Amino acid sequence: MIALLWLVPIALCLGAVGLTLFFWTVKSGQYEDIKGDAARILHSEDHPIVHDDD
Amino acid sequence: MVEINNIDLNCPSGQSTAQDIARNEANHDHDETQFSPYVQTKANGDQVIDLMISGAHCSGCMAKIERELATLPDIRIARMNLSTMRLNVAWRGEQTNASSIVAKLDDIGFGAKPFDMQMEPLHGKNELKSLLRAMAVAGVAMANIMVISVCVWAGIDMGENTRQLMHILSGFIALPAVAYAGQPFFRSAWRALKNKQTNMDVPISLAVLLACALSIYETYHGNPDTYFDAATMLLFLLLIGRYLDQRLRLKTGESAQRLAAMQASNASLVTKDGALTTVPASMIKPDDILLIAAGERIPVDGEIIKGRSTIDTSIANGETLPAPFGVGDMIYSGMINLGNPLTIKATAVSSDSFLSEISKLVEAGEQTKSKFVRIADRAARAYVPIVHSLAVMTFIGWLAAGGSLRTATLNAIAVLIITCPCALGLAVPAVQIVASGRLFRKGVLIKSGDALERLAKIDTIIFDKTGTVTLGRLALINADILGKDILELAAKLARGSRHPIARAIADASGQGNVTDTLEDIMGEGLRAKIDGKIIKLGSADFVGAKASSEDTQVETWLRVGRAKPIRFVFKDVPRLDARETIEKLQGFGYQLELLSGDTENMTAQTADALGLKNWTGGVSPQDKLAHLESLKANGRFPLMVGDGINDAPALASATASASPASAADISRAAADIILQGDKLSGLVTALRTAKDAQKRVIENLSLAVLYNMIAVPLAIFGFVNPMIAALAMSGSSMLVTLNALRLARH
Structure with missing residues (x-):
């Protein structure tokens, strides 16, 4: 049963990490254009979306 | 999903x-x-x-x-x-x-x-995001607690201390998760209670909170059963429903806004020093002076201060033929200036009798509509008192039967937990999400869930004419008799004018050139000189013909020099799928009527072309409203379909209402559903989907009741343990969701 003492915290930490990542995806607006993002990956663009010329 | x-x-x-x-x-x-x-x-x-x-x-x-x-x-x-x-x-x-x-x-x-x-819609977007976060928290908590619960149920040889450790762990995960993810429900329940009302969220919140409280108590005393898993699972399932509902509502709202933005126009503002600048119509203030060029849509309501012109007023009163306007007349946004440039002074809505009267009528109509009680709320109103008295009776019953105070309390709480309207809370929204999603794909925007419920009750459909069943455009009908040459000659004049009759002639003859000697005589007709001959196109008086008495169709006359005048006859063209849609609706047994602000003749013609037996022409906005009210008083459930400003009060007061996407702003705002594209057929889809949805809602509510009839006696007699509660609640939720999803397959 000693195993529980480190397995349970690890399990909970993994859950917390997943949740934090999910919060980050929500915050960075990754669910705002599901349709567009799904399609965008199929189009090979030969130019960057943002021009970093400065 | x-x-x-x-x-x-x-x-x-x-x-x-x-x-x-x-x-x-x-x-x-x-x-x-x-x-x-x-x-x-x-x-x-x-x-x-x-x-x-x-x-x-x-x-x-x-x-x-x-x-x-x-x-x-x-x-x-x-x-x-x-x-x-x-x-x-x-x-x-x-x-x-x-x-x-x-x-x-x-x-x-x-x-x-x-x-x-x-x-x-920032507020809606933020709410959607917070629902998504709450859903994630509930989901993660649920999954982790489930893992622990499985250990507890499977670990037959688990020692009591280990079991208690498991419960404590569950509690540590569940309590913060419930405190975070339960907020949407707690807030809504609190709001309802403060207003001395109940809604579905009251029993939901109560069940979740009691389940947590009971679990804490049981954990503290080292007892074998806790309900932490049930509480988080309940929240997770309900949040999925809530999130999808909110997402769809936001989407529909955005689409409606998109329509409005697409139609928003620019206006030519005359500045103090007399210069012209283009500004968005939304930025016009009262008393701004605007110039309306020929052919432009009027951007805002206003009063003419300079100029005379013919104006297409169909959006305000449903009349197909334009009318002359002069200084001092009020014109409304959406009308089209067909003739000369006009200078207008923008007015505030309240300063104008026609529009403020319409807005007042719309408001009154919306108030009667808001009295409609959603089926879920009706269910909640019946449900809450029954459940709560059952819980009280369980408590008293167990005490009377000699049970201990603890047993009585436990069983009473078990009743409240097991009756938590998880299935009931999903039964209606699940159906409405699927139904609205299906309509959305077919180009029908439905503004609210209760519109769907009202749509299902419809038995009578009232159509407006101009712009609804017709496109508000005239078409020449005797082109074959006239011959190509005559038509081309008339078109040489007509192409130079924006009058609907002239447009109809130009459309019938196809592309070509305009004579450069054209003169537009306002309110009468067109005159030109071609090959030395004076050619006139216009009213009977204008060309010197005797108005035809044999019928009352829309006509215009062409006269070449002193030759005999030639008569052109027109009719208002119905939308391409109007007849088909109307036949289908008649086939489903709906009573159909045509109610128009246009003249009797034009209305009769359209009714005839579409196979509508009941029609009334020359109807004022107040008459339309009165007609709907009398239908409602006779126990009928009318659906109003209209687009003009004059339809807005009727749209607001009807049991349910629909507008084409091209409708006036006030009408689109008053209507429950918006039909996108130049088609009426969305109406058939909407009505059928509403009927199907209603059937599913009733099935789902029956399923929820059935589930309670089995589960509640178990709880009352103390046979419920957390495993039974979790299985029963998730099982019933799945069942109603799957039943709702059947709708999407059509």
Whole structure:
């Protein structure tokens, strides 16, 4: 049963990490254009979306 | 998850629809400054604008737009959102570059209108995000607690201390999760209780809170059963429903806004020093002086202060034929100036009797509509007292039967937990999400869930004529008798005018040139000199003919020199699918009526063409309203379909109402459903979907009741343990959701 003492915290930490990542995806607006993002990956663009010329 | 994204699978890549083109026609002459009010300047010097794109349907269009815009100089970001059809562009340089971006889009076949970023439904979006976060928290908590619960149930040889450790762990996960993820329910329940009402969220909150409280108590005393898993699972399932519901509502709202933004026009403002500037119509203030060029849509309500012209008023009163207007007359946004340029003074809505009267009637109508009680709330009102008295009776019953105080309390709480209306809370929203999603894909925007419920009750359908069953456009019907030469001669004059009759002649003869000797005599007709002969096209009096008495159709006359006048006859063309739609609706047994503000003759003609037996012409907005009220008083449930300002009160007061996308703002706002595209057939889909949805709702409610009939006796007699509660609640929730999903398969 000693195993529980480190397995349970690890399990909970993994859950917390997943949740934090999910919060980050929500915050960075990754669910705002599901349709567009799904399609965008199929189009090979030969130019960057943002021009970093400065 | 319900897929509600695809609006159109067949992509006519980059082709604007006829409607879009017609709409863009009026303000096609791009003024360099017209987009400047919408451009925002960022801190790093970038200029940013959001554009609403029309004509884009698929990922190919998206890629094309982004690729083409990237070829313009100084463009830093061009990113299109395919879900909201909005394009975000950022560039370095002048604000006026926006017009070259729009011109570029125009070139590659897409329409673009600036989006007012202040119109963004930020509140709804934030709420959606917080629901998503709450859902994630509940989900993670549920999954972790389930793992622990499985250990507890499976670990037969688990020692009591280990079990208690497991419960404590569950509690540590569950309590913060419930405190966070339960907020949407707790808040809504609290609001309802403060107003001395109950809704579904009251028993939900109560069950969740009691389950947690009971579990804490049991854990503290080292007892074997806790309900932490049930509490978090309940929240997770309900949050899924809540999230989908909110997402769909936001989407529908955005689409409605998009329609409004697409129709918003620009106005030519006359500044104090007499110069002309183009400003968005939304920025016009009362007492601003505006110039309305010939052929322009009136951007805001106003009073004519200079000029005389003929105006297409069909949006206000349903009349197909335009009427002359002069100084002092009121004109309304949406009307079209057909003749000469006009100068108008913008007025506030309240200062005008016609519109304020209409708004008052609309408001009154909406109040009667808001009295409609949703089926879920009706269920909740019956449900809450029954459940709570059952719990009390269980408590008293156990005490009377000699049970201990603890047993009585435990069983009473078990009753409250097991009756938590999880299935009931999902039963109605699940159906409505699926039904609205299905309609959304077919181009029908439905504004609220209760509109769907009201739509299911409809037995009578009242149509407005102009702009609803017809396109509000005249068509020449005796072209064959007239012959090609006569028609071409008339068209030489007609092409130079915007009058609907002239447009009809021009349409019938096809492309060609206009005579350069054309004179437009307002309110009478057109005159020109071709090959030395005076040619007149216009009213019977104008050409010197005797008005035909044999019938009362819309007519115009052509006279070449002193020859005998020739008669042209017209009719109002119905929408392409109007007849088919009406036949289908009649087939389903709906009573149909045509109610129009246009003249008796025009109405009779249209009714005849569409096979409608009941029709009334020359009806005022008040009469329309009175007619609907009398139908309702006779126990009927009317659906009003209309587009004009004059239909708005009727739309608001009808049991349910629909507007085509081209309708006046006030009508679109008053209507429950909006039919996109130039089609009426969405109405059939909407009515059938509403009926199907109603059936599913009733089935789902029955399933929920059935579940309670089995589960509640178990709880009352103390046979419920957390495993039974979890199985029963998730099982019933799955059942109602699956039943709702059956709707999507049609």
